[in-house]
Amino acid sequence: MAENLEPLERLTDMFRKLDGVGKKSAARYAFCVLNFTDEEAAEFARAIIAAKTEIRRCAVCQNITTDELCSVCASDARDHGTVCVVEDPRAVLAIEKTRQYGGVYHVLHGTISPMRGVTPDKLTIRELLARVSPRSDAPDSSPSQSAEGSEEEAGTGAEPVREVILATNPTVEGEATAMYIAKLLSPLGVKVTRIANGVPVGGDLEYADAVTLRRAMEGRYDLL
Amino acid sequence: MAENLEPLERLTDMFRKLDGVGKKSAARYAFCVLNFTDEEAAEFARAIIAAKTEIRRCAVCQNITTDELCSVCASDARDHGTVCVVEDPRAVLAIEKTRQYGGVYHVLHGTISPMRGVTPDKLTIRELLARVSPRSDAPDSSPSQSAEGSEEEAGTGAEPVREVILATNPTVEGEATAMYIAKLLSPLGVKVTRIANGVPVGGDLEYADAVTLRRAMEGRYDLL
Numbered sequence: 001m002a003e004n005l006e007p008l009e010r011l012t013d014m015f016r017k018l019d020g021v022g023k024k025s026a027a028r029y030a031f032c033v034l035n036f037t038d039e040e041a042a043e044f045a046r047a048i049i050a051a052k053t054e055i056r057r058c059a060v061c062q063n064i065t066t067d068e069l070c071s072v073c074a075s076d077a078r079d080h081g082t083v084c085v086v087e088d089p090r091a092v093l094a095i096e097k098t099r100q101y102g103g104v105y106h107v108l109h110g111t112i113s114p115m116r117g118v119t120p121d122k123l124t125i126r127e128l129l130a131r132v133s134p135r136s137d138a139p140d141s142s143p144s145q146s147a148e149g150s151e152e153e154a155g156t157g158a159e160p161v162r163e164v165i166l167a168t169n170p171t172v173e174g175e176a177t178a179m180y181i182a183k184l185l186s187p188l189g190v191k192v193t194r195i196a197n198g199v200p201v202g203g204d205l206e207y208a209d210a211v212t213l214r215r216a217m218e219g220r221y222d223l224l
Numbered sequence: 225m226a227e228n229l230e231p232l233e234r235l236t237d238m239f240r241k242l243d244g245v246g247k248k249s250a251a252r253y254a255f256c257v258l259n260f261t262d263e264e265a266a267e268f269a270r271a272i273i274a275a276k277t278e279i280r281r282c283a284v285c286q287n288i289t290t291d292e293l294c295s296v297c298a299s300d301a302r303d304h305g306t307v308c309v310v311e312d313p314r315a316v317l318a319i320e321k322t323r324q325y326g327g328v329y330h331v332l333h334g335t336i337s338p339m340r341g342v343t344p345d346k347l348t349i350r351e352l353l354a355r356v357s358p359r360s361d362a363p364d365s366s367p368s369q370s371a372e373g374s375e376e377e378a379g380t381g382a383e384p385v386r387e388v389i390l391a392t393n394p395t396v397e398g399e400a401t402a403m404y405i406a407k408l409l410s411p412l413g414v415k416v417t418r419i420a421n422g423v424p425v426g427g428d429l430e431y432a433d434a435v436t437l438r439r440a441m442e443g444r445y446d447l448l
Contacts, residue, residue, distance in 0.1 A: 005289065007274045007278040007279055007290065008288070010275070011275040013271075014264075014267065014268040014271045017260070018252075018253045018257075019256045020249075020252065025244075028243055028314075029242045029243070029245075031313065031314060032241070032242045034276065034288060040238075041273060041275075042273065043238065044238040044269075045268075045269035047231070047237075048235060048257055048268050049269050050234065051232055051254065051265075052257065055231055055232060055258060064232070065229065066231065088255070089255065090251070
């Protein structure tokens with residue numbers, strides 16, 4: 001009976017495409033939209049289209065931006081010789097919030113995941129290699145489509161890259177992606193580092209998992 | 225720095241208007257939209273507009289529908305003399321799923337909540353009273369705007385209403401709304417009932433709260 005209002009079903013299906021939204025939440029959101037004013041609904045629809053059309057990727061670091069270059073890459077105040085590699089734009093926001101990092105970024109837009117069909121060539125690894133070795137002799141992540149795309153980015157970085165900080169998430173996929181990139185970077189003579197694992201500040205040892213604790217012990221540093 | 229991409233902020237703000245969506249979820253959803261294809265984004269935008277324009281309220285029960293009457297009100301197989309009063313269309317779906325209820329509905333589209341500025345006249349209580357006493361001598365929920373609106377609905381129900389089941393949620397606001405409506409219905413000589421409270425089937429007494437347990441005890445019934 002009353003279940004199959006087609007416009008509502010269609011809207012629910014769209015909400016389900018969002019990360020972490022299940023059937024019940026999607027239906028709840030769709031009902032919320034019904035309670036929007038016409039103006040709000042129109043604004044929502046416009047906001048979706050605007051976000052898609054106005055936001056693109058920075059020509060250098062692949063972070064999202066409304067301009068040719070993102071504000072970090074366009075800044076003279078940043079150290080363009082240090083590149084922090086992250087999975088997505090949200091990681092950039094998180095690191096920027098600390099106000100401690102003065103280098104630039106490289107956004108992979110994902111992690112390598114054969115299970116989900118994400119092969120290295122679907123990420124921006126090729127662009128990263130082009131940034132690190134701007135003499136255009138960069139080994140490519142996807143041998144099949146090697147030539148294209150590397151010249152453009154190579155021209156932008158005047159300062160040579162000295163250090164690449166691999167800051168993918170400490171998950172299985174994030175670790176594997178970091179290892180994969182490290183291997184590709186190793187012949188290029190650049191310093192490659194990985195962010196530290198350990199007990200989160202403010203956390204409780206009791207609730208830390210065994211792997212985190214082991215890493216925290218391994219990564220212990222001298223106090224005196 | 226990179227935080228203030230205006231189109232992304234605007235889209236995040238729209239997602240925050242959805243029930244139960246906080247700052248972090250809204251940002252996550254907005255980022256998801258960026259990963260949509262252009263076609264998906266366009267479809268999403270269209271779905272929002274379509275839901276708002278194509279879905280309206282049933283002339284009798286106020287449930288959402290794409291036609292003049294909802295499928296329940298339009299059905300000859302339903303008992304139009306029994307009206308189940310619910311807070312929102314989702315409650316109708318939940319009850320319909322049981323396939324046990326043969327009557328019709330009345331959707332209030334909310335509960336009385338002076339705190340949130342929801343006064344009785346913002347709900348469809350007036351339309352409910354008009355259905356129950358179709359002789360158009362219905363006492364009105366909002367005395368200030370009494371005359372208008374009651375004639376239309378009065379004409380639709382050929383069968384007189386015998387029972388009104390108040391099935392608002394067992395929350396403070398739902399209970400208060402049920403009591404308010406019961407008081408308005410009492411002079412109309414119609415049977416007024418309230419759905420039972422108790423321990424949910426499959427639940428565990430250990431996890432039931434004290435009020436629920438007390439209600440379950442009070443509502444106990446003879447087995448032998």
